[in-house]
Amino acid sequence: MKYFHVRSKLLHEIAVLYPKGHLDAHNVERFEREIIKLVGNDVIKIVVNCKDLNYISSAGMGVIMGYLDEIREKGGDIKLCSLNERVFEIFDLVGFTDIYDFLNDEKTALNKFNDVSR
Amino acid sequence: MFQDKPQLSIVISSKTDMLKMVVELTRHIAILNGFSITDAQKISLAVDEAITNVITHSYQKNEAEKINLEFFSAANGLKIKITFSGVPPTMGEPRVDLNKMIKAKKKGGLGVALMKRIMDSVEYKTIGNINSCEMIKWKREN
Numbered sequence: 172m173k174y175f176h177v178r179s180k181l182l183h184e185i186a187v188l189y190p191k192g193h194l195d196a197h198n199v200e201r202f203e204r205e206i207i208k209l210v211g212n213d214v215i216k217i218v219v220n221c222k223d224l225n226y227i228s229s230a231g232m233g234v235i236m237g238y239l240d241e242i243r244e245k246g247g248d249i250k251l252c253s254l255n256e257r258v259f260e261i262f263d264l265v266g267f268t269d270i271y272d273f274l275n276d277e278k279t280a281l282n283k284f285n286d287v288s289r
Numbered sequence: 290m291f292q293d294k295p296q297l298s299i300v301i302s303s304k305t306d307m308l309k310m311v312v313e314l315t316r317h318i319a320i321l322n323g324f325s326i327t328d329a330q331k332i333s334l335a336v337d338e339a340i341t342n343v344i345t346h347s348y349q350k351n352e353a354e355k356i357n358l359e360f361f362s363a364a365n366g367l368k369i370k371i372t373f374s375g376v377p378p379t380m381g382e383p384r385v386d387l388n389k390m391i392k393a394k395k396k397g398g399l400g401v402a403l404m405k406r407i408m409d410s411v412e413y414k415t416i417g418n419i420n421s422c423e424m425i426k427w428k429r430e431n
C-alpha cells in the first residue's frame with residue numbers, strides 16, 4: 172500500500188511540490204527524485220507545500236537539506252508552507268526554522284519569491 | 290522503576306517497509322503508558338530514527354537481518370530497547386551544525402540528533418557482536 176505520494180506543478184519559474192502522507196526512509200527516494208528532476212531542469216525556486224504531509228522523519232528532511240546549497244548557489248531557494256503543527260515541530264526540533272522560510276500558505280510563499288525577483 | 294519483562298516484544302525484518310508499522314505501534318504503546326498524543330508522536334519518531342539507522346548503517350539494507358524491539362513500562366516512563374547485530378553504531382556528533390551540513394550537501398546525520406532531542410536518554414552499547422540502543426522517556430509533571 173502506498174502511503175506517500177508527491178506531485179508537482181510549475182508556476183512560471185517556481186515549482187510547487189505537494190508531498191502527501193507519511194514520508195520516511197522507505198519512500199524518501201520518490202521525494203528525492205522530484206527534487207533532482209527540478210534541479211536538473213534548472214528549476215531552482217521551489218515551494219514545498221506540506222498541507223497534506225502527516226509525518227516526516229530525518230530521511231525526508233535530509234533531502235530538503237542536501238540540495239539547498241546547490242539551489243542557493245544558483246540563486247534559488249526552497250521554502251516550506253502550510254505545515255501542520257506536528258510536522259512543523261519536527262522541523263523546529265533540528266533547527267530548520269532558523270535556516271528555511273516557513274510560510275503560512277502557498278500564496279505567501281510564492282509572493283516571497285516574487286518579491287525577491289522584483 | 291522499569292519492569293523486568295517487556296510489556297511488548299517483537300522481532301521485525303530489517304526492511305524500511307516496517308517503519309510505518311513500528312511508528313504506529315510505538316505511538317499506541319506510548320499512549321497506553323500515559324503519554325500525551327504529542328509526546329507519543331515524538332517518541333515514535335525517535336524509534337523510527339533508531340530503526341532506520343540499524344537498517345541503513347548496521348545492516349546496510351540487508352533485508353534478511355532481524356531487529357528485536359522491546360517496550361518496558363514504568364509508572365513514570367517508557368523504555369525502548371532495540372537489539373541487533375551487524376556494524377556497531379556510532380553516536381555521531383552531540384550537536385548538529387545545520388549550516389555545515391548544508392554546505393557539505395549532507396543528507397544524513399539528523400537522526401541521532403532528533404533521537405537525543407526527543408528522548409531523555411539515548412544509549413548505544415555493543416557487547417560481543419550484539420548491539421543495543423536503549424532510549425528512555427520520562428513523563429512530564431503537569
